[in-house]
Amino acid sequence: MKHFIDISDFNRKQLDAIIKKAKQLKKNPNKVSNKCHHKTLGMIFQKESTRTRVSFNVGFSKMGGNCIELNTSSIGFGERESHEDVLRALSQYIDVLMIRNDDHNILKNLSALNLIPIINGLSDYSHPCQILSDLLTITEKLGEIQNHKICWIGDYNNVLRSLIELQYIYNFKLNIVLPKEIVRKNKMKIIKNNNLSITSIIQDGVKSAHCVMTDAWISMGESSSKKRYFKNYQVNSDVMKNANRDAIFMHCLPAHRNEEVSSELLDSNHSVVWEQAQNRMFVQQAIILELLS
């Protein structure tokens, strides 16, 4: 039984194969129109979602499958019965389950039961679907990621953890820019290597980067009290002037305009955020085909 819980569960060959499949799906979507016929994808969202919800649903439907979204309160997930018993019941009817929640350990425990494939649709710890589809976007826009410098500016959060796991596998240059209060709290958790650096000086991190990424300062479910640390860490056109001239700007979205990113940069030619969102669907289709194969 295979699951998609974290980038670090895979090796480069396996991730390359998913990206290759996603590229094929993007080029020729009709080739898989029947691959999930008579299959059902379940989705449980304990947090808000637009892209993940719609890209999984539409992507699975385009492969001929049915999708069922379960409202956590109407099934009493972990309350009416244990998470494990909900999964035991669901596995009698559905073929694959995507979960977005606030407790990564629950995802791990459920996948360990090996009843049906479980996909992490974002947890408090990581967001592997996002980062794998960002790899597709980077490959399309820039070429092989190993030859490029990526700069992350913002919080140490679920998306960054998956990005760091990707760096450990592909060994691309990754400069992480975190406010010093956030560095202090999290530095020990990030294992550095020759191509991974952490700084709190925005101009140092972004210098000659080919891709600049950010995300919300406050992730879903977090208190807004740490927002004050980020006031000098907005990504905008001035920041981008330090990057490579043709650098791309990425954001997993939703964006908070004029907080972590200026509205003008989000709408500029540097920004690839909408195609980045589109790529979620192809990569998730490829992940599902891999899990069901």
Ligand code: CP
């Ligand atoms: N990037 C992302 O996961 O978007 P949603 O929260 O809208 O699903």
Ligand code: NVA
């Ligand atoms: N870090 C953000 C990502 C949203 C897709 C959050 O967890 O809210």
